[in-house]
Amino acid sequence: APTQCAGCGLSASSQCAGCMDAPEYERGNAIPTFYCGAKCQTSHWAIHKARCTNLKKRRRLLRVAAILRVALLTYREALFDIPLTKIELRDGVLFLHRQLFANASPRRFPQHLTTNMAHKEAALTHNQCTLALALLGPLARKLLADIASFIQHLDLAIGQPVLSTKLVEGGTDSSGAPHTVLKV
Structure with a gap:
């Protein structure tokens, strides 16, 4: 579903791939960022960078937790x-x-x-x-x-x-x- 571009405010459907699907720690604190194109995304990067980096870390932490969970369950099962x-x-x-x-x-x-x-x-x-x-x-x-x-x-x-x-x-x-x- 189209949404608003974070750079210019026009209709957008491309989501920032860096922070896409980041888990929410509190309701609404991982709202996806959309852009109408590469130009807007590039120009908005200075504003979005800190938030995107933080949300990437959340994604990584979630992946690591999933890996560790599976490793423990596999070990215990064996x-x-x-x-x-x-x-x-x-x-x-x-x-x-x-x-x-x-x-x-x-x-x-x-x-x-x-x-x-x-x-x-x-x-x-x-x-x-x-x-x-x-x-x-x-x-x-x-x-x-x-x-x-x-x-x-x-x-x-x-x-x-x-x-x-x-x-x-x-x-x-x-x-x-x-x-x-x-x-x-």
Whole structure:
């Protein structure tokens, strides 16, 4: 749909490719920039450059987060160390049942226990924030080296998670434990 050119105000349909599809952090703070042509885009660059650069960094950060997420899930799926016997959603909590005293050596994730992707990911990532930081922290720093001026390790109380998990049969309650994250 045609919109207004950021350079001259005329009708425009070409969006700035540099900041196109940048994620919004707050409603309306990643509104796309359109131009009627290359001439207007070039003349408007001095005004648009800082915003475009910032939105490019957001896109990059989102891509890096997606890469790190897939890397962690892939690792955990291949080397899963909880001998699960059942995954059960009850009263908004995902209960992860396991065998007591079973060999906890890493094995592939038991795919047959759930077909729900959110449940699978919750089981794969249960209590794994420190592992994620240890495994993926160096990769995150490398992938973000040219866009992040500061990366900090934090332990946070996250409040109510999207999907609470509880390890049954001998699991400790980690609901109040801090969540380890990288702040970029």
